[in-house]
Amino acid sequence: MTSEFFQGITPLHIAVVNQNISLVHHLISRGGDVETPRATGLYFRKRRGGLIYYGEHVLSFAACGGNKDIISMVIDAGASTRVQDYRGNTVLHVLVLQPNKMAACQTIDLIMAQDAELNEEVPLDMVHNIRGLTPFKLAAKEGNIVVFQHLVNKRRIVQWNRGSFSSFLYDLTEIDSWADNMSVLELIVRSDHKEARRLLEVTPVKQLISLKWNLYGKHYFRLLMILYLLYIGIFTLCCVFRPLKDIPQNYTQSDIDKTIRIQKSFNESYVTHEDNLRLAGEIISLLGAFIILFIEIPDIARVGLKHFFGQTALAGPFHVILIFYASLVVLLFVFRVCNVYKETEVMALCLVFGWCNFMFFARGFEMLGPHVIMIQKIILEDLGRFMWQMFFITMGFSTVYMTQDPTSIPPYATFALTLFSETELISTVINLPYDPTIYTPPIASIMHVVYSLISGILLLNLLIAIMTDTEWKVAQEKDELWRIQMVATILMVERKLPRCLWTQFGECGLKYGLKERWYLSFH
Structure with a gap:
């Protein structure tokens, strides 16, 4: 069991995690391998019972520790900045997933500066893992706004400075959905993390969405309507x-x-x-x-x-x-x-x-959109739970009246009619279907009392309380919900309409003597 959990771990891994600079230096000077060893044990696996995820390589462990001296020491000893683990994640991917976001940003700067000296054709922050995500896209998917904002600022280009006024060109690569089926916009919409919604306020994401919606999105969507x-x-x-x-x-x-x-x-x-x-x-x-x-x-x-x-x-x-x-x-x-x-x-x-x-x-429509979400949540979650409980209670009534003549009390003739009648009863649409001239089993009276107490008093009032809570939560998130709906609608319309009906936003970098990428300019 021990070998299975800690397979591949070396003394150098342990020394790096403990940030023991002297021991790291001693192991490297004694010929310690900083590139080949890979900690592949279950203890270090992500979402497979592992307790920590630092990647597999010594450099990844050092990067997660955040000690600049150790990182530089490991890189100088021959560790590659482009090694990938079993998930295809590079050092930058692993840093995006770390809880200490500010330290992760500083380490990203250090490693990217070291990698830039290699003059690789593809920058390190553009390397994909096995899921097709770069560190930039992974930050968007995980809702890591600190790292995402940091990478956005690293990619921006200063056009000019005039005292307190500046002009910037923001790179739209990986953000715009124009030529990318797994863009940042798509990842934000599909993310399971609520923090991802906050990325819609980051420049230039906010401005790009506003341009897309106001110039094309809302007009096409209303035409579809x-x-x-x-x-x-x-x-x-x-x-x-x-x-x-x-x-x-x-x-x-x-x-x-x-x-x-x-x-x-x-x-x-x-x-x-x-x-x-x-x-x-x-x-x-x-x-x-x-x-x-x-x-x-x-x-x-x-x-x-x-x-x-x-x-x-x-x-x-x-x-x-x-x-x-x-x-x-x-x-x-x-x-x-x-x-x-x-x-x-x-x-x-x-x-x-x-x-x-x-x-x-x-x-x-901004005024109606959040209310549609509130209706969705109430119907799917709150009302759904209530009807599920009603279903089981109605099964008890069907058992009671199973031995009776179906024509004696028509509202209880079948299970479907019983469910319908009990729903009407709790909604006070009809009175209790009861005929004193016909023998009724005593358990039926007990079931009616229990039903009235549980459904009529407890469940119905609980449903009202839950619906009120749902409405309050939606009201608190109104602006975020509207923006995320706007992005989802833009993406839906873009996928369903021909490309010729859309214009790529921004300016080509060739106009400024840059690479063939598209940029948004802000002053």
């Missing part, structure tokens, strides 16, 4: 004027069935001019559903189910609603062609999902 409104309006008209006919004389129905019109067959549905007009709308609805699926499914594969459906900033529930809507529209087409007379149920769900998804476009 208008197109979706026209599309869902056409689908609604197709549902309102769906092909129906009066019931024939030989139509058999029970006494409680009050149906007077039924669905037409496929051959009867497209005869008149009005039918052909409706057919045009149905074709538009079907094509729109296929386009939605064609757009959404590749995004799921690219981002992953957890981030695509789970993250609030990416509008997860609205993607679920949209995919369900599109799938049901395709199912409607199959039912119509195959003469399956079940359109009513599917069409009702389509209308609910289609119009509910229209709330997604409220994200394009």
Whole structure:
């Protein structure tokens, strides 16, 4: 067990961690290897039961210790500044993950200065790990605002100084999503760390987002809103004027069935001019559903189910609603062609999902956007927990009334009706479904008392308290939520619209005699 946990550790690693300069110097002078040994034991693994993560190499251990003399001593002894561990992380990657951020920034400066003397084609802060992240991008993903700001300032170029006034060129490489599918903007939106939102206030990220949104993003997004409104309006008209006919004389129905019109067959549905007009709308609805699926499914594969459906900033529930809507529209087409007379149920769900998804476009407005997030959180988290508890309580009622005649108390005839009735009961829409002329098992009375106490008093009031707390939290984060929604919306529109409709922001560095990169100028 010991060898498995501490595999690869050498006395030099230990001396470096303890910052024992004399011992480090003694080991190196005695021929201690500073480049080859790698501490690969489980104790040093990241997110695999390890307790510390200092990389694997002696230089990484020295960098995490932060002692400049030891770092210089190890580099002078032959340690490479570009060594990578099993995750592909360089020394700079490891420093980004350290808790002492100010010390990490100072060490980054020292190591980058040593690396610059090698005249490598790719700078050390542009080296990718196995996940395709540079130290700069890793700082954005982890929400390390101190290191991120430090690296941004190291890349900026001073144009001129006039007393207290200065002009800077900020490098947009890795920040702008124009030519980078894993840009800083994308990583901030997908990050699980709340601290990542604060990066949206850092220059030039804040200015880039403002330019993208005000010049293009909000206009394209609102155009999409208008197109979706026209599309869902056409689908609604197709549902309102769906092909129906009066019931024939030989139509058999029970006494409680009050149906007077039924669905037409496929051959009867497209005869008149009005039918052909409706057919045009149905074709538009079907094509729109296929386009939605064609757009959404590749995004799921690219981002992953957890981030695509789970993250609030990416509008997860609205993607679920949209995919369900599109799938049901395709199912409607199959039912119509195959003469399956079940359109009513599917069409009702389509209308609910289609119009509910229209709330997604409220994200394009600063006043409404945070409230949409509040609704998402209440429905998915607070109300979801409440309904889950209601489900288990209702199972008890179904067991009680399982032996009774279903016609004796109709609200408790089936489990679905019982759940619906109990939901109405707790909402005070109906009174207790109780008939004193019919024998009721005593346990039913006990269950009603327990249900009233738990659901009607405890759970309902707890739900109100939780919803109030959710609203307060969203109100506190209103500005951050609006900015993160703005970035997510910009990225969504950029991915879905052709590149020719977007302009790359900034100025090319060749204009100033610099490398072929794009910069934003600030005074």
